[in-house]
Amino acid sequence: MTRPPVQSASVRVATGAHRFIVLEGPIGVGKTSLAVKLAGSLNAEQVLEQAEQNPFLERFYRNPRAGALPAQLYFLFQRAQQLAALRQHDLFAPVRVADYLLDKDRLFARVTLDDEEFRLYEQVHERLAIDAPVPDLVVYLQAPVDVLIERINRRGIRYEHYIERAYLEKLNAAYARFFHEYEGAPLLIVNAAAIDPLHNESDYEELLGAIKRMKQGRLYYNPLRHGAL
Helix, strand or coil, X not given: CXXXXXXXXXXXHCCXXXXXXXXXXXCCCCHHHHHHHHXXXXXXXXXXXXXXXXXXXXXXXXXXXXXXXXXXXXXXXXXXXXXXXXXXXXXXXXXXXXXXXXXXXXHHHHHHCCHHHHHHHHHHHHHXXXXXXXXXXXXXXXXXXXXXXXXXXXXXXXXXXXXXHHHHHHHHHHHHHHHXXXXXXXXXXXXXXXXXXXXXXXXXXHHHHHHHHCCXXXXXXXXXCCCCC
16 A cells, blocks of 8 residues: 655644644544543544444344444545545635544454455455545554543443444454554654543643644653543
């Protein structure tokens, strides 16, 4: 897979504030809620993947082998349409905060699909020729599987109770591998198990400050309870 060079993203943020921030991480880590809160702080437009609209998602969680391909293709078409719309309005773009990176779609596909399904997915992906905007900053939220399970249970979405621990373990490992090699944009790696930015304002303000200061390269945000970057 060809990734855009870091330079293109770094140049865009050289003059100051980020224009396009992406939050990423495995299911349950809190990326969507944090993206919404961050968008409010930055007076930014929200770009959310709207998983609840995917009619195949519950089928996938109930029976991964039967539901993986339609769920994955639905997400691919949904994200392609959404990102194409962003490109069309790029000249007048406000600040935007997204809760997904398009490259994540292929990551999920590789975890959930068998080899033949993945080849079909790749053919569809190639034909779509998605021209996704490059983020100025990617914030990768990390947490161990036990924390993900606890947060999934806490938020109480009915069909998510079918998610198996083994799936979360594979997904978490895939995210770690992906971002270990990621060079598509400046990357802030956050230990999301150590802080609670959704319910603790001190944690949130410290993380917000780290996001605003981040310009290029990659940094690890791994504070003590009241630590700093």
